[in-house]
Amino acid sequence: MIPAALAVSTAVWRELVILFVAIQLTFLLSRTTCNVFFHPLRKYPGPWYFAASRLPLTIAVLRGKAVYLRKALYAKYGPVVRVAPGELSYSDERVWSGICGSTPHSKRGMARHDSLFDLVGGEMMRKAFAPAVTTKALVPQQDLIVSHIDALVHKLVTMTSQPVDMVDMLRFAAYNLFSEMFLGESMGLLDDTKYVDWVHSFPGFARATTIVAELQHYTITRILLRFVIQKFGKKHRELFIGVTQEHFDRRLAKKNTGGSDILAFAMDPKRQLTVGELREFAPFIMMAGGETTPTLETGLIYLLMTHIPALEKLKAEIRGRFASDEDITMEALARLPYLNACIDEAFRIHPPVATGLGRVVPHGGAEVAGRWVPGGTIVTVVHHSTFHSGINFHKPDAFIPERWLPENDHEFGNDIKSSLHPFSIGPQACFGQDLARQVIRLNIGKLLLHFEMKLDKASEGWMENQQCFVGWIQPPLMAELSVTQKG
Numbered sequence: 284m285i286p287a288a289l290a291v292s293t294a295v296w297r298e299l300v301i302l303f304v305a306i307q308l309t310f311l312l313s314r315t316t317c318n319v320f321f322h323p324l325r326k327y328p329g330p331w332y333f334a335a336s337r338l339p340l341t342i343a344v345l346r347g348k349a350v351y352l353r354k355a356l357y358a359k360y361g362p363v364v365r366v367a368p369g370e371l372s373y374s375d376e377r378v379w380s381g382i383c384g385s386t387p388h389s390k391r392g393m394a395r396h397d398s399l400f401d402l403v404g405g406e407m408m409r410k411a412f413a414p415a416v417t418t419k420a421l422v423p424q425q426d427l428i429v430s431h432i433d434a435l436v437h438k439l440v441t442m443t444s445q446p447v448d449m450v451d452m453l454r455f456a457a458y459n460l461f462s463e464m465f466l467g468e469s470m471g472l473l474d475d476t477k478y479v480d481w482v483h484s485f486p487g488f489a490r491a492t493t494i495v496a497e498l499q500h501y502t503i504t505r506i507l508l509r510f511v512i513q514k515f516g517k518k519h520r521e522l523f524i525g526v527t528q529e530h531f532d533r534r535l536a537k538k539n540t541g542g543s544d545i546l547a548f549a550m551d552p553k554r555q556l557t558v559g560e561l562r563e564f565a566p567f568i569m570m571a572g573g574e575t576t577p578t579l580e581t582g583l584i585y586l587l588m589t590h591i592p593a594l595e596k597l598k599a600e601i602r603g604r605f606a607s608d609e610d611i612t613m614e615a616l617a618r619l620p621y622l623n624a625c626i627d628e629a630f631r632i633h634p635p636v637a638t639g640l641g642r643v644v645p646h647g648g649a650e651v652a653g654r655w656v657p658g659g660t661i662v663t664v665v666h667h668s669t670f671h672s673g674i675n676f677h678k679p680d681a682f683i684p685e686r687w688l689p690e691n692d693h694e695f696g697n698d699i700k701s702s703l704h705p706f707s708i709g710p711q712a713c714f715g716q717d718l719a720r721q722v723i724r725l726n727i728g729k730l731l732l733h734f735e736m737k738l739d740k741a742s743e744g745w746m747e748n749q750q751c752f753v754g755w756i757q758p759p760l761m762a763e764l765s766v767t768q769k770g
């Protein structure tokens with residue numbers, strides 16, 4: 284039997300719980316009502332439940348499906364949608380300069396949302412590395428880049444007896460190259476399995492980072508995450524980066540490197556970075572390129588294997604121009620119109636940074652696409668939706684490289700080509716873009732010079748419904764390769 288005193292206190296507890304829940308519900312209801320009816324963004328289009336709470340967007344982000352959700356919302360509501368109480372999402376070409384460009388309100392473009400963490404070191408790192416990866420600065424690196432792509436070709440020649448996973452192979456080659464460029468030593472992934480698990484763990488890292496970033500938007504999870512990240516995150520981050528920092532340390536221990544690699548350039552005292560800072564940044568630069576560049580390449584290879592006329596036309600352009608490997612140079616590839624059209628079209632259909640990175644409107648507000656947006660609002664140009672918008676492109680979901688060639692202006696002249704910025708624009712845009720384009724051209728050029736390619740049945744529909752955590756989680760892309768018969 285329950286003693287009387289305890290019975291009273293149970294009743295009091297019950298009342299306290301009911302009171303607490305009632306206060307929470309009243310607070311939630313009034314906040315939701317305010318968000319829908321009185322918030323400064325209330326006149327922006329979008330479903331009321333997205334205006335009421337961030338939860339619907341969060342659920343889509345956690346499932347890796349936010350990119351498809353945003354596309355569907357634009358199709359229904361037009362080029363600007365209120366996707367959360369304090370967030371606007373755009374697919375409007377005019378927004379690029381307003382958000383990412385330098386304006387009187389924000390000289391460096393609007394700041395990235397702090398949920399993204401400043402993973403890669405911002406302005407300082409840009410000063411140290413950006414000048415080393417421009418088209419001009421890359422000329423002395425050409426032999427190094429080519430040596431890694433040739434190694435990939437040689438490896439693939441030995442793998443023609445059964446379908447090959449192009450996602451793995453292109454990632455291995457990219458990490459080998461970028462690791463040698465930025466950390467002074469290849470990861471040896473084409474010959475050795477030592478770091479394969481590390482490469483395979485990257486999608487998990489991307490997924491976790493995106494989920495943690497999304498959960499930063501809620502007070503409770505933000506506080507909890509601060510504790511969890513401090514307790515466990517730092518250790519995991521160090522383990523993950525540690526693999527690459529070993530390379531950095533070995534490179535540093537080497538006395539004579541000829542002084543011509545990118546690290547030697549970044550270490551120049553003129554650039555004012557300490558060894559500790561370089562040790563922290565260099566792995567992230569390596570990863571920034573190591574994931575994105577092969578994402579585009581595999582995307583393009585899939586699109587070509589599923590659009591045979593485009594594949595044949597591109598092969599004809601490459602094989603007509605280059606008789607052998609020795610003829611293939613970065614300069615000559617940059618002048619191939621159909622190759623570059625195919626690359627731009629793949630960037631449009633399958634952009635490696637698919638969601639874009641959220642920016643925050645500065646204190647005092649700013650005009651975005653002709654409308655005033657209050658300070659503190661998160662604004663994003665969503666790459667995938669902008670590039671797939673029927674307002675920006677005719678036949679937006681179809682892979683048609685021809686749209687980028689001036690002779691087809693009669694059909695595609697009204698495409699808003701300036702809406703395609705897969706590397707973003709402005710003072711915070713990707714500074715690895717020249718490097719990425721050179722590597723992509725060399726890879727595609729050499730692969731199509733040396734191989735016939737056919738999509739394996741196991742990879743039919745490969746591009747549909749991929750999960751996306753800022754970048755795509757690409758499943759294996761199985762291709763049947765055979766060595767091109769000369770003559």
Ligand code: HEM
Nearest residue numbers: 405571572575576635636640705706707711712713715719
């Ligand atoms: C197809 C390949 C690539 C794509 C699509 C891509 C795309 C992007 C995008 C969209 C951003 C964000 C820009 C912004 O917020 O405005 C970015 C940032 C960045 N990218 Fe790339 N990137 C690629 C390759 C590379 C490569 C090869 C490197 C190596 C040098 C690199 C290094 C970086 C760095 C360090 C940042 C951060 C810059 C900063 O915070 O100031 N990326 N990239």
